[in-house]
Amino acid sequence: MTIHDDSSDFVIDDEGQIGREPATAGRVGEAAYLVGSLGLLVATAADAIAVAGRHTGIHLLGSIEVVQSAVVLIASSAMVAATIVGSHASVHILTERLPAGTARRLARIAALLSALLFALLAAGSAWVASELWSGFEQTELLGIPLRWLRALWIAAALLIAFLFLRAAARRSP
Amino acid sequence: MTPELVGLAGIFFLLLLLTLGVPIGVGLGLVGLAGLSILISPEAALIKGGVVSFETISKYELGVLPLFLLMAHICFAAGASRDFFDVAAKFVGHRRGGLALASIGGCAGFGAISGSSLATVATISSVALPEMRKAGYHPGFASGALAAGGTLGSLVPPSGALIVFGIIAEQSIGKLFAASIVPGLSQALFYMATIAILCTLNPALGPSAPRVPWRQRLPALRKILDILLLILFVIGGLMIGWFTPTEAASVGVLGALLLWALRGGVTWPGLFGALRSTLRTTGMIYVVIIGAILFATFISVTGITGLLSSAVTNFHASPILAISVMALVLLLLGSFLDGLALMLLTTPIFLPIAVNLGFSPIWFGIFLVRTMEIGFVHPPLGLNVYVIQAMAKDIPLATIFRGIIPFLIADFVHLGLLIAVPAIVLWLPGVAGA
Numbered sequence: 001m002t003i004h005d006d007s008s009d010f011v012i013d014d015e016g017q018i019g020r021e022p023a024t025a026g027r028v029g030e031a032a033y034l035v036g037s038l039g040l041l042v043a044t045a046a047d048a049i050a051v052a053g054r055h056t057g058i059h060l061l062g063s064i065e066v067v068q069s070a071v072v073l074i075a076s077s078a079m080v081a082a083t084i085v086g087s088h089a090s091v092h093i094l095t096e097r098l099p100a101g102t103a104r105r106l107a108r109i110a111a112l113l114s115a116l117l118f119a120l121l122a123a124g125s126a127w128v129a130s131e132l133w134s135g136f137e138q139t140e141l142l143g144i145p146l147r148w149l150r151a152l153w154i155a156a157a158l159l160i161a162f163l164f165l166r167a168a169a170r171r172s173p
Numbered sequence: 174m175t176p177e178l179v180g181l182a183g184i185f186f187l188l189l190l191l192t193l194g195v196p197i198g199v200g201l202g203l204v205g206l207a208g209l210s211i212l213i214s215p216e217a218a219l220i221k222g223g224v225v226s227f228e229t230i231s232k233y234e235l236g237v238l239p240l241f242l243l244m245a246h247i248c249f250a251a252g253a254s255r256d257f258f259d260v261a262a263k264f265v266g267h268r269r270g271g272l273a274l275a276s277i278g279g280c281a282g283f284g285a286i287s288g289s290s291l292a293t294v295a296t297i298s299s300v301a302l303p304e305m306r307k308a309g310y311h312p313g314f315a316s317g318a319l320a321a322g323g324t325l326g327s328l329v330p331p332s333g334a335l336i337v338f339g340i341i342a343e344q345s346i347g348k349l350f351a352a353s354i355v356p357g358l359s360q361a362l363f364y365m366a367t368i369a370i371l372c373t374l375n376p377a378l379g380p381s382a383p384r385v386p387w388r389q390r391l392p393a394l395r396k397i398l399d400i401l402l403l404i405l406f407v408i409g410g411l412m413i414g415w416f417t418p419t420e421a422a423s424v425g426v427l428g429a430l431l432l433w434a435l436r437g438g439v440t441w442p443g444l445f446g447a448l449r450s451t452l453r454t455t456g457m458i459y460v461v462i463i464g465a466i467l468f469a470t471f472i473s474v475t476g477i478t479g480l481l482s483s484a485v486t487n488f489h490a491s492p493i494l495a496i497s498v499m500a501l502v503l504l505l506l507g508s509f510l511d512g513l514a515l516m517l518l519t520t521p522i523f524l525p526i527a528v529n530l531g532f533s534p535i536w537f538g539i540f541l542v543r544t545m546e547i548g549f550v551h552p553p554l555g556l557n558v559y560v561i562q563a564m565a566k567d568i569p570l571a572t573i574f575r576g577i578i579p580f581l582i583a584d585f586v587h588l589g590l591l592i593a594v595p596a597i598v599l600w601l602p603g604v605a606g607a
Binding site for chain 1: 219
């Protein structure tokens, strides 16, 4: 039995070895990792500089807005990456005990439901973004345009929905 | 159909979806959206989905989660994972049950890096279990101590479970971290006392290992000194107000990078590996959080919590009795739901009731995580047990579960103490002003 930790990506395989999820991500996955990594590094740098500035008396304004924007990059790309490697948390107590065919059918239904949720989130976000698009929403201090961040999230949600759909189609019943 | 009935039907469908293997975040989100569609309107539900998802992924406070994860992954890459047990074993290994005591210390130390119960039990077991078996420890006793010790990873700050609770319950993560310190330490002490009692009653359970001379013990401390200083700086700085939780995590990432550089092992593949691992875990947790917020919104619209609150009030039960019943329900649900699902399903329902009963939300967060931890070791789910069994296939599951029983008793006594004396949780955040 492979044990997957729902709060980190530790895996104990059949041989009892500790390992990590395989990183076979493809081009889309690599792009997601790149964007997310950039977000992580920017967020780290912005907050660390802000802390250093505050404690040396040089106040750097706008770090919260930079981190906020970086977090959108991190979260969007992280959800894409988690979908590509199939590391979403789920309860296995029943599915592990079912015959393989039934388990595959359930996995296909789960993938379809997941695609539905992300399609709905993308639709809802697109609705909100369309209402706000002409308002040129931006952050207060640095004027970072939020509508492009909204567009990034909508694209990521649609991509995740597509990835789940593809996963559902690939699983043989 | 009344809103309350819609709410109950929603909870039933959620449990069904989760049992059928639908991802936790997806189940929560779909039930939340479907419920809001029925109770308000499909348009409102769709817009709510759009608003909640973007608000969640653009929340500054949520930046704390990926950054603490990155700090942990950099520490792993720097090779800090097994040192805590090695050092503790040098100091107490020569005592009866000393290696088991060291494994508890190792779990507490590693938990402060990983923030995850399964990661803690997997890592410490991989080094401690072979040592204990070599020293002639009873397999059930050794694996029981490790399974129980691993649960410390969920409570010791910076705990991933507490960060998720802080976000969905809108509570200060700094206060939650401060509140978890005394319960985490006392939990470790309870386990150590259990080991001491068991080894006094039956010395064959954990024979003494050879004594390590002091000239070897003190230099060994150097192996963990840098990590200890980093944890102390990050959590201490957060508690005394030097930085916000997100800033603390950023400073932690830089500190971990520095520590890695000083240890001399920084490589590009290592750094990329840490970034990728962080993103995979972060993505999984974000989906769960978006789903949980949608589900919580639905539950609040149904009025179920108000109904349950008034039922508890009309029953004229004492708050302690009511919270004890809540603990029982959590333990029962924890028999088939994993910790994250349990927390996300029950927080929107139980938190308002606990607050109505006069309990602080911070106390409730610690209570919930503590109860959730017990689910990691009690049958039939007991994931920590399966982790150990996967690593030592010759130890039967029944032996490990039997070995856990004394530690489960300690867990129940400790949980009872937290319920009876909430100051154990609330004293430190009050003093630190976190």
